Amino acid sequence: MMIKELLTNKEQLKAIEFCDKILSNDFTYEYIKNSYRILYDVIHKIMPEDHVHYCVLEDYGILIGDIQEMDSISEEEKIEEIKDMTYQFKDEFTVLARDILVKIAEDEKEAIDNGYCLELLKK
Secondary structure, three states, X not given: OOOOOOOOXXXXXXXXXXXXXXXXXXXXXXXXXXXXXXXXXXXXXXXXXXXXXXXXXXXXXXXXXXXXXXXXXXXXXXHHHHHHHHHHOHHHHHHHHHHHHHHHHHHHHHHHHOOOOHHHHXX
């Protein structure tokens, strides 16, 4: 698959950290909420738009926003709903994390093989 865009070192490290946490089941809803923006950008930079879970973080973010705007439930109930929803998205996050790691490795190999900006690939 062709490189859409190369990640910066910071983006790559954050993406790998996120994926490792998801794949090791070592994440909380707070972690996903706090990592959302960076991962959203990473997905849109490197993943093909036809990927089955291309919009999963966007969908997740919209649902969190909807829950947070509810006036009919308490803050504690909102947190519980968000936690439940986070774990309902676990399978989608897992597939996405695995595919992001594969795409990062593929892009890095292609960049090295074709002499692309090797300075960006330093770890």
